[in-house]
Amino acid sequence: MKIVSAHAARITAAAFATLAAITPAHAHLIGTRFGDFYAGAFHPITDLNDVLLWLALGLLAGSLQGERSRWLVLLFPLGLACGFVVSTSAGITFGGNATNATLIGALGLALAAGTRIPAPLLGIIGFSLGVTRGIANAAAIEATTNLTLFGAGLACAGYATITLLMALVMAFRRAEAGPATAWRGIALRALGGWIAAIGLMMIGFTYAGSGST
């Protein structure tokens, strides 16, 4: 009986402690202390162009193996940060649907064809893509946005996404050990075919203009 009472007392004390520690829930991260950081980090998810382009770049870089693509880990987030800074300081905007579609198509085709892109060219592509996406994401900032936090969040998201994608693809390809597992490379190239197809159609849609609807 004594044991039960002591146990019940501990549970009650823990429950009171938990209830006392409750703070109001924030449905939007903007209301928290690091809201702008997370806003910057998660903003690319809200644009399918970002999702596709980052995915295509990560898959392509990973398929080229570490020797050629390791600089992208730095260059892509640096490009994002540069684009963001240029856009916020000089007021440059990016509304290039045709550029996005062309980049999606080109990256997809390079992946589908298994093109061995040289490291310097891959670095230039990654940095340029980062700059354009940094400018595009800067369009989301408001008067109250903390630019440093938003930009840092964006660059960190770029770093994490590219690094993880490259690592995943390299680990996926590394398990290839002969004809029985050659499908792994084919699967990656097939994904490139899908991305290229989407890019090609979006090029057509962009050039067809509003008259096509």
Next chain:
Amino acid sequence: MFSLRFSPIAALAVALVLTPLILLSEPALAHEQAGIAGGALSGFLHPLTGPDHMIAMVAVGIWGAQLGVPAIWVLPITFPIVMAAGGVLGILKLPLPFEEPVIALSALVLGAAVAIRLKLPFAFAAAIVAVFAIFHGYAHGTELPHAANPLAYGIGFVVATGLLHLCGISIGLLLRWPVGDRLIRGMGAAIALLGCYFLVRSLGGIA
């Protein structure tokens, strides 16, 4: 000979199965776009809800598996790109005659190729599939500009088409077994028959 007898237990079992099915039934939607705002799901469902598209795409995968290397890996990589070229024709509203009959014909030809295990030179097989890919892409492409989010719609139908090929290639793995080979050829015959039906219907033979 066997006789049919009324069994109360069997009747109860049938009633128990049918009752929830009837209660759960919903009105049929003849148009797959209903209730969907033309996004990724809408694009994804477009090839899946058009039976002529679906069986032709699966047949492409199976035929690729039958033809072996290099068709089995060239097909899933290049088909979406060629299909996208057809999609661009549709987006630009360039006229492409006999769209529906050729899509139906694709199911008939590809199904027949699977059924008779047609072995063609790779370039010739690729050319046949490429022509059909353009017509399938055209049909999807004409819908794309009307989507609420054309990019999401495009992603949806490319992914669905790729998965249908994958499904066909996976079915093609049954070729390792003699029974699987016969099963696949039977499947090809069924696809060809369905293609024949869609072809007659598209030409106005069936209301």
